[in-house]
Amino acid sequence: MSRDYGQYCGLARALDVVGDRWNLLIVRQLLMGPARYGELREGLPGVATNLLTDRLRDLETAHVIERQLSGDSNAIAYALTEWGAQLREPIHALVRWSTPLMIRGPESDEFRPEWLLVALPALFEGRVPINESATVGIVVDGGMVQLRATKSGIDVGKPDGRELDAVLSANAHLVLGLAAGVLSLADVATLVRIDGDESAVRSFLDAAPRQNETSPL
Known part of the structure; x- marks a missing residue:
C-alpha cells in the first residue's frame, strides 16, 4: 500500500x-x-x-x-x-452504529435500493421472525429486496420468484428505521403502504433476538 x-x-x-x-x-x-x-x-x-x-x-x-x-x-x-x-462483520457493525445518522433521511445524498442488501442483514442480524414461513418484499424507489423467514433468522436477498405474503413500500429512511427498531409501524402508518398480509410484515419487524442474544441496537 x-x-x-x-x-x-x-x-x-x-x-x-x-x-x-x-x-x-x-x-x-x-x-x-x-x-x-x-x-x-x-x-x-x-x-x-x-x-x-x-x-x-x-x-x-x-x-x-x-x-x-x-x-x-x-x-x-x-x-x-x-x-x-x-469484512462483512465489521461492516455490519458500522451499519448498526450509523443508525442515529441515518434516521434523519438521505437529505441531498444519493441512495440505491441495492444497498439494502447489505444494510438490512446488518440490522436484522441475530433476530428470529415470529412466522418462520413468511416471505415479504420491501420496495424502495422502485427496487425490491426480499425478506425470507428461516429457523435461524432472516434471509435478505434479491427476489427469487417465490410468492410473497406481503409487500411493504416506503422511503429508505423509514425502512431503515423500522428494521433498526427505532420506528414502529404505528409511528409511520400513514407514510408506508402494505399490500397483503400485514402480520407477515410484522413478523420481521417485531422479530426478537435469538435466545441468549441481545438486540444489536
Missing part, C-alpha cells in the same frame, strides 16, 4: 488496507456478489474512474479482492477473497 500509519496495532494495520476513501464502499458492493468494473462504477456514484482503478489495484495487491471470469462472456469481474469477505 502507498501509505500506512506505521503503528503495530491491529486497527492501524486494518486501516492501512481499507481505510482509504471508497475502499469499504467497494467492499460493500462486492458483499452483494462479484461485479464488473462498470457495475462497480454504477454502484458507487461520485467515484472518479482513475480513483476507482487505483483503489481496485490497491485492494487486489492487499489480497482483499481478486479478479475472476464472469459468466460465459469471459469478462473480468472483481470478487472478495475469503479474507476480504470477513
